[in-house]
Amino acid sequence: MKREFRAHPLMITRLIKPFLFVLIFPVIKGVLQYFIKGEVTGVLTLELIAFMAITLMAALRCASFRLICGKNTVTIRMGLIFKTKSVISIAKLSSVQTEQNPIDAVFRAVTYRINTEAGPKGSADFEFKLSLSDSKEVSRRLYGDKKPTAVKFSVFKVAVMAATTSSAVTGMIIGVPIINKAGKLLGFALDKMLFDEINNVSSKVQSYFPPIVNTITLIFLLAYGVSFFYSLFKYINFKLFLEEDNLEVRAGFFIRSRTSFKKKSVKDVIIDQTPLMRLFKRYAMKVSVGGYGNSKSERAVIVPSGRRGEIKRCFSMYFPFLAPDGKLLHAKRDNRTKRRFLFWPTLWFIAVIVLSSVLSLIFKSFSRLILFLTVVACCVIMYYAYLCIFEFRFGKLKMGKNIFAQTVKGFNTCELYCPMENVGQIKLIRNIPDVPRKTCKVVVTVCSESADSIKVRHLNYDEVKKSIAECYGVEV
Amino acid sequence: MKENQLPKKTVTLWQIRIGLIGLILLILVCAFGFLTRWVLLGGAVIAVMLAVFLFWYLPRYFKSYEILFPKGAVVINRGVFIKTTHIMPFSRLVYAQSFATPLAKKMGLSALALKAARSSIIIPEFDAKDVDYYIDFLAKEGEA
Numbered sequence: 001m002k003r004e005f006r007a008h009p010l011m012i013t014r015l016i017k018p019f020l021f022v023l024i025f026p027v028i029k030g031v032l033q034y035f036i037k038g039e040v041t042g043v044l045t046l047e048l049i050a051f052m053a054i055t056l057m058a059a060l061r062c063a064s065f066r067l068i069c070g071k072n073t074v075t076i077r078m079g080l081i082f083k084t085k086s087v088i089s090i091a092k093l094s095s096v097q098t099e100q101n102p103i104d105a106v107f108r109a110v111t112y113r114i115n116t117e118a119g120p121k122g123s124a125d126f127e128f129k130l131s132l133s134d135s136k137e138v139s140r141r142l143y144g145d146k147k148p149t150a151v152k153f154s155v156f157k158v159a160v161m162a163a164t165t166s167s168a169v170t171g172m173i174i175g176v177p178i179i180n181k182a183g184k185l186l187g188f189a190l191d192k193m194l195f196d197e198i199n200n201v202s203s204k205v206q207s208y209f210p211p212i213v214n215t216i217t218l219i220f221l222l223a224y225g226v227s228f229f230y231s232l233f234k235y236i237n238f239k240l241f242l243e244e245d246n247l248e249v250r251a252g253f254f255i256r257s258r259t260s261f262k263k264k265s266v267k268d269v270i271i272d273q274t275p276l277m278r279l280f281k282r283y284a285m286k287v288s289v290g291g292y293g294n295s296k297s298e299r300a301v302i303v304p305s306g307r308r309g310e311i312k313r314c315f316s317m318y319f320p321f322l323a324p325d326g327k328l329l330h331a332k333r334d335n336r337t338k339r340r341f342l343f344w345p346t347l348w349f350i351a352v353i354v355l356s357s358v359l360s361l362i363f364k365s366f367s368r369l370i371l372f373l374t375v376v377a378c379c380v381i382m383y384y385a386y387l388c389i390f391e392f393r394f395g396k397l398k399m400g401k402n403i404f405a406q407t408v409k410g411f412n413t414c415e416l417y418c419p420m421e422n423v424g425q426i427k428l429i430r431n432i433p434d435v436p437r438k439t440c441k442v443v444v445t446v447c448s449e450s451a452d453s454i455k456v457r458h459l460n461y462d463e464v465k466k467s468i469a470e471c472y473g474v475e476v
Numbered sequence: 477m478k479e480n481q482l483p484k485k486t487v488t489l490w491q492i493r494i495g496l497i498g499l500i501l502l503i504l505v506c507a508f509g510f511l512t513r514w515v516l517l518g519g520a521v522i523a524v525m526l527a528v529f530l531f532w533y534l535p536r537y538f539k540s541y542e543i544l545f546p547k548g549a550v551v552i553n554r555g556v557f558i559k560t561t562h563i564m565p566f567s568r569l570v571y572a573q574s575f576a577t578p579l580a581k582k583m584g585l586s587a588l589a590l591k592a593a594r595s596s597i598i599i600p601e602f603d604a605k606d607v608d609y610y611i612d613f614l615a616k617e618g619e620a
Contacts, residue, residue: 037553073615081577081578082575082576082577082578083575083576083581084573084574084575084576085611086571086572086573086574087571087572087573087611087612087614087615088570088571088615089615090569092571093567116571116591117570117592117593118570118571118591118593118596323607447593
């Protein structure tokens, strides 16, 4: 039986959101100015007219919205002047996501996202506001109302994940625009004030290295802190709801989100370990779901943090159909191959030492700063060398009904599991040293929006060709 | 929609749309005629090109549209100078979307977009009733 749902009135705010900084805030500022100073500018009148027109259009668009849940299809109608009607087969849905921020909670509304493999990358295909009761009814109609098994993850585990996956760069990406926008809105240079304060604090710390090192370190620590708290509040209250065919992930503190998807919609499963996770012997399990998420990647966290045994148990329980099979392929475990794995770290190390020596001779007054940068670079290269050894010892590929690969990706160790039909491309790369040694690099790319890929190095070329022929029936 | 081709109304709709845009461009060019008479010559060239495009190319382009539904796929043939064939298997089709502007709605027409992962096919406006029929048909085929 079909049922029609209307948008929650709060959707008007979502529709006028793009005009927030160019129209809404100036109008509010102008109105406040009128009450404080008793002055009205000609521009304010114009802005008020534009504001009213945009709000009216948004209200009419909101009123025209319809979500119709049928037996096998979902129909979304929207638009006043430019009308659109989209019909999606429920079987083709990748995931649905509900998100509730504090304002939504007050008005008992949620942001509802419907994701498919089509649509623009990095944003939901359909995003709208529904009332809380309607959103529950829609989810029930799409994914059934079986009693799921709930798996809770403690705050400690989420904090471990937040601490081990956060980075200073992410913190800067999140923090800098907020500081800039807040400064502009408040009408004073917030970024300058903050930088002066950082300079003030860092100048009080005495060390062998120059003050700039303290300033940079402090900035990085602050950015890491921002990233940590962002990640912590994003994933706090993490719960996983298991059903026979479906999975639902719930998380969030200020903004609560729920993501539901069918296990069959999972493109690949990734078990990864960041450098900090490696220190604490923890792993995280993530899945790539077609079209999922409003971020750049389409990965959903399934297990935020756990020991290896725990993660493996969860994997075999949630995704038994992805168990690896087929012949195991790995690089030769001899000293010659080990040296090949260590070629790039050695080259980088020599380059850094030579460059830092030359720079210290030319810029003698900056020798302490150069020493600091060299130490940091050498530490990074040593970790890179350590990962190359890991790749040499544990790098492997299995091609069968399912594809399994274990290797290093950036500074993380990574395991990828996916069904053979989800593989979009297998690339065999051979450079000059590979030809006489009959080896190759294998790059497996998953056919998905974000095209997850994994590279396993120095595998036997003939064995790889044989495996591809057995698995896909393609003679290379 | 007869014989899997677009109706004549679609050509009229696009002639109105492109004609209006061309007319605005022509008026703008002619408005600068006071600078030099060469601008008017440019305007004349644009007018001729617009006329050729509207009354020769557009009808042929829309006439070349052929929409076929062989077993398990949508096939769309189009093109005057460059012939293009677009094939989308039903298994890859994720959802269908219809789109109507006020003018198209007045003429009883609607466009259809077929979305697949990383690709989409847009079929220009045809009868709104046919669009609804095709959306239902594609939704059923997609489920199969």
